[in-house]
Amino acid sequence: MPSKKAHKAQAALEYLITYGWALVAIATIVGVLVFVAGGGVNTNTCTTFLTMICKGIGVDGDTLVMVLQNSSGQRISINPFSDICFDNQCGYATIEYNGTTYRFETAQIDTGAQFTILGAGQVLASEIRITYVEQATGLEKTVTSTMGTEAPDDIELSNDGKDTDGDGLVDCKDPDVTGPCEYIVENGTPSATTIPDGSNITITFGKPEIAGEWAITTTTIAFYVTSGAGAEAKAKPTAIPTWSSPITVKTGWNYIETSDIITLESGNEFDLGVSGSDIIISNEDEKKPKAVMTLEP
Ligand SMILES: [Ca+2]
Numbered sequence: 655m656p657s658k659k660a661h662k663a664q665a666a667l668e669y670l671i672t673y674g675w676a677l678v679a680i681a682t683i684v685g686v687l688v689f690v691a692g693g694g695v696n697t698n699t700c701t702t703f704l705t706m707i708c709k710g711i712g713v714d715g716d717t718l719v720m721v722l723q724n725s726s727g728q729r730i731s732i733n734p735f736s737d738i739c740f741d742n743q744c745g746y747a748t749i750e751y752n753g754t755t756y757r758f759e760t761a762q763i764d765t766g767a768q769f770t771i772l773g774a775g776q777v778l779a780s781e782i783r784i785t786y787v788e789q790a791t792g793l794e795k796t797v798t799s800t801m802g803t804e805a806p807d808d809i810e811l812s813n814d815g816k817d818t819d820g821d822g823l824v825d826c827k828d829p830d831v832t833g834p835c836e837y838i839v840e841n842g843t844p845s846a847t848t849i850p851d852g853s854n855i856t857i858t859f860g861k862p863e864i865a866g867e868w869a870i871t872t873t874t875i876a877f878y879v880t881s882g883a884g885a886e887a888k889a890k891p892t893a894i895p896t897w898s899s900p901i902t903v904k905t906g907w908n909y910i911e912t913s914d915i916i917t918l919e920s921g922n923e924f925d926l927g928v929s930g931s932d933i934i935i936s937n938e939d940e941k942k943p944k945a946v947m948t949l950e951p
């Protein structure tokens with residue numbers, strides 16, 4: 655007669671043989687869940703917004719890559735430049751949707767559609783804020799979410815004007831950087847907020863930390879118009895005689911690109927001219943003029 659101990663051992667063995675496959679299956683499922691929840695082999699975190707499902711987050715050089723799905727139940731519109739901010743820093747986002755890249759233009763995202771947000775130099779940001787307009791209701795909504803990437807703390811960020819990884823080379827002078835070198839210079843100080851028909855004003859932008867070391871290859875002047883839609887506006891660096899092709903001004907943010915190569919100086923100045931009617935540009939808070947400068951070492 656087998657002892658109680660042997661009986662127990664045999665029972666345990668039978669249990670394993672009978673239910674072992676189930677334990678293996680459960681272990682596999684748990685493993686898969688941990689893998690999925692943890693984002694696979696890394697620790698990237700991507701928190702789902704109330705009205706947008708985060709499908710994934712990743713890193714491409716110093717660029718943050720985030721895939722979202724519009725689950726608001728209706729079509730929404732987002733302007734990447736003014737409506738997507740990382741740690742309260744706006745202007746560095748682009749949206750890729752339906753094969754088109756949006757930076758200054760507003761993207762219309764269909765209900766249920768998936769789109770990608772790219773944040774230049776934003777891999778270390780810990781919060782993202784998105785403002786969008788619902789097409790069906792016309793309401794403007796803002797959602798905020800925490801996030802995080804597995805980017806190392808000592809990565810060289812391309813657009814902060816600092817030697818982030820401590821090797822003595824700043825931004826795009828550091829071969830560790832693979833992304834674009836774009837700076838947004840804020841607090842533009844226009845000499846007037848009303849630009850009379852047929853005249854121009856000069857806008858001065860604040861000093862980037864890396865002044866003098868770089869050439870500006872393109873500049874986009876962003877300005878917010880409160881009155882004067884339908885007029886034409888054009889821009890140029892003050893030292894350059896050539897104006898950009900005029901754009902038709904709309905209410906809200908307007909963007910004019912100039913492609914003259916100038917040396918980055920502290921307090922860069924750009925002329926903004928209008929024709930057709932007076933326009934009024936905002937110099938209030940976040941709606942002050944901005945310059946987006948693409949730099950080369
Ligand atoms: Ca840097």
Ligand SMILES: [Ca+2]
Nearest residue numbers: 819821823828
């Ligand atoms: Ca560096």
